[in-house]
Amino acid sequence: MHSPLFPIADPAKTRLDRELFKEFDRKIRNEKIVSCLIIQDGYLAYEYHKNKKQAQKLQKINSCTKSFISVLIGIALDQGLIAGLDTPISSYFPYLEQKSVDPVKRSITLFHLLTMTPGFDWPEFGEWQSFPRMLYSSDWVRFVLDRPLLDQPGEKMNYNSGCSHLLSAILQKATGMSTYDFAKKHLFQPLNIKDSYWYSDGQGIHNGGDGLRLTSRDMAKLGILYLQGGQWQEVQIVSAAWVQESIQPKFRTYERIGSYGLHWWSERIDSRKDWTEDNFYYFALGFGGQYILIVPSQKMIVVFSSELYDHSLRPLALFRKYILAAE
Structure with a gap:
């Protein structure tokens, strides 16, 4: 039974191109995509699960956790x-x-962590092959802080899950609550997210980089919250100013993915046109093909849960080819 939050769209009224959409459906059924939701104009336009269990399963959302942070x-x-x-x-x-300690590290700010520009030597997208070595350490926070600097803070964005874990540690210090408890009280409960799990390190700090597990439907709620400018059922959960600030493109290091804001990715719909409110989308991205994609001009949210650990960008490519093009 479908939740009232996601009323089912009348297929005759969907704005998606039917032929492209049929091809999209065929493609994802042949991939290691376990769930996909498309919500448009407030309606559930599409829902796919590899099997019945996937609909209720707590998915490893991996680095989509960063956007929740x-x-x-x-x-x-x-x-x-x-x-x-x-x-x-x-x-x-x-x-x-x-x-x-290198005195330059004292100039690192929260902004640098959110934009992944602290300057640390952190080859997560290089020799570490998307698996940060802090996970092998007995003290993750200290591991991150002890990394040598390659760049001045604020100069260059380099993908760094350690930044996200430091932010989780900061949340714990600033709020007097664990990151998970703070999330439950101020985000999950208002969004009616009842089932979740969040891994923590040996010091009890919840993993800010990739530790959260949620159902695909609850992943979609973050997209709805942001599409509505931080509002949920007429309650302002997070300020509209923060939503806008966090999704703005600030650094561009990885052309295949897009630009980076404050722990959100973004890209233009049509690369030949200027970056405008009608020509961009933004998204949370997790290793293995986990996505929460938001297209403001189309009032659309697309969620993927996948097991594509050798092809993390495959769902993004399918979205770009069949969904963005289907409008």
Whole structure:
């Protein structure tokens, strides 16, 4: 039975091109995609699950967790629990004030963590092959803080799950609650997300980089929240200003993916045209093909849960070819 939150669209009224859409449906059934939802104009236009269990399964959303961390930072800012994005992270990690630590690290701010521009040597998309080595460490936070600097803070975006874990640690320090408890109270409960799981490190800090598990439908709720400017059932969960700030393209390092904002990716719909409100989409992306894609001009949210660990960008390619092109 479908939730009232996702009333089923009348197929005759959907704005998606039927032929392209049929081809999209055929393609994903031949991929290691376990779930796909398309919500448009507030209606569930498409729902696919590899089997019945997948609809209720807590999916490993992997790095889509990072976009949830972004929302939580926005909520903490709205509540005055965090002073601002220009706050040096040394305010939360006094270790950085020690004489033995590179003094440049004291200029790293929350903004640098959110944009992944602290300057750390962190080859996650290189020799580490999308698996950050902090996971092997007994103290993840210290592992990240101890990484040498290759660039000045703010100069270059380099994909870094350690940034996200530091943000989780900062949330815990700033709110006096675990990241998970803060999320439950201020995000999950308002969105009626009842079933979830969030892994933590050896110090009890929930993994900000990829530790969250949710159902595909609950993943979609984050897309709806952002499409509605941070509102949920007429309640402002996170400020509209934060939503807009976090999705704006700020750095561009990975052409195959897009530009990076505050723990959100974004890209133009038509690369031949300028970047405007009607010509962009933004998304959360997780290793293995996990996605929450939002297309404001089409009032559309697309969610993928996948097991494509050798082809993480495959769902994004299918979305670009068959869904964006189907309008």
